[in-house]
Amino acid sequence: DVKVTQSSRYLVKRTGEKVFLECVQDMDHENMFWYRQDPGLGLRLIYFSYDVKMKEKGDIPEGYSVSREKKERFSLILESASTNQTSMYLCASSLGGSLAYNEQFFGPGTRLTVL
Amino acid sequence: KQEVTQIPAALSVPEGENLVLNCSFTDSAIYNLQWFRQDPGKGLTSLLLIQSSQREQTSGRLNASLDKSSGRSTLYIAASQPGDSATYLCAVPSTDSWGKLQFGAGTQVVVTP
Numbered sequence: 001d002v003k004v005t006q007s008s009r010y011l012v013k014r015t016g017e018k019v020f021l022e023c024v025q026d027m028d029h030e031n032m033f034w035y036r037q038d039p040g041l042g043l044r045l046i047y048f049s050y051d052v053k054m055k056e057k058g059d060i061p062e063g064y065s066v067s068r069e070k071k072e073r074f075s076l077i078l079e080s081a082s083t084n085q086t087s088m089y090l091c092a093s094s095l096g097g098s099l100a101y102n103e104q105f106f107g108p109g110t111r112l113t114v115l
Numbered sequence: 116k117q118e119v120t121q122i123p124a125a126l127s128v129p130e131g132e133n134l135v136l137n138c139s140f141t142d143s144a145i146y147n148l149q150w151f152r153q154d155p156g157k158g159l160t161s162l163l164l165i166q167s168s169q170r171e172q173t174s175g176r177l178n179a180s181l182d183k184s185s186g187r188s189t190l191y192i193a194a195s196q197p198g199d200s201a202t203y204l205c206a207v208p209s210t211d212s213w214g215k216l217q218f219g220a221g222t223q224v225v226v227t228p
Contacts, residue, residue, distance in 0.1 A: 004158075043204075043218045058215060090158055103149060104206075104216060106159040 003027070004107035006091055012113045019078040021110050023091030030096025032074035033104065034058075034066065036087040043090065049074055050096070081114045117142045117210045121219035129227050134192035136222050138205035143183045150179055150190050151204045153221070159204065163190070195226045
């Protein structure tokens with residue numbers, strides 16, 4: 001079974017703090033994704049990566065950055081957290097090759113609250 | 116731009132009834148369609164992936180059909196149980212952004228004992 005894990009289920013941070021969200025997958029997947037999910041807005045893609053050290057912006061990259069130094073790990077960084085970044089953050093991974101054909105597997109999510 | 120719609124937004128059925136969940140998409144040039152389940156406050160669990168060349172995909176009590184020409188997929192859950200209560204989302208690869216899944220808003224299902 002594919003396993004995608006996220007470092008925290010719940011996180012509370014203060015405005016202006018630098019926040020790191022970690023995601024690890026154990027199935028040697030090439031592709032990894034970060035989404036955020038908000039009521040009424042659904043899931044929105046923040047960034048994705050199709051290889052180590054490679055990254056692409058999604059729909060809402062502003063205020064975020066990512067890091068992929070190892071294949072199994074994809075980190076989302078909030079450089080200076082703001083209250084409008086309070087959300088559920090979901091990490092996903094998929095096999096590789098043509099992105100269009102690959103099933104995405106999601107982690108359990110991190111509920112981030114910025115005060 | 117691909118748009119994905121799920122109607123109804125919410126559904127309540129008594130235990131034992133079959134569930135029928137609908138997903139429609141505007142651009143029929145899809146490579147696949149994926150169905151997910153989400154429990155409150157949790158991540159998404161992949162239920163089924165149906166490729167564009169397939170008409171149906173089955174897993175246990177779940178059966179997903181795909182009709183590309185009409186832009187529709189249906190997820191059937193046989194003999195529903197209270198444990199099936201969750202939000203069900205469908206998603207297709209975006210046609211305008213490589214790597215992105217375009218999600219429907221989901222159907223919230225409640226199965227009453």
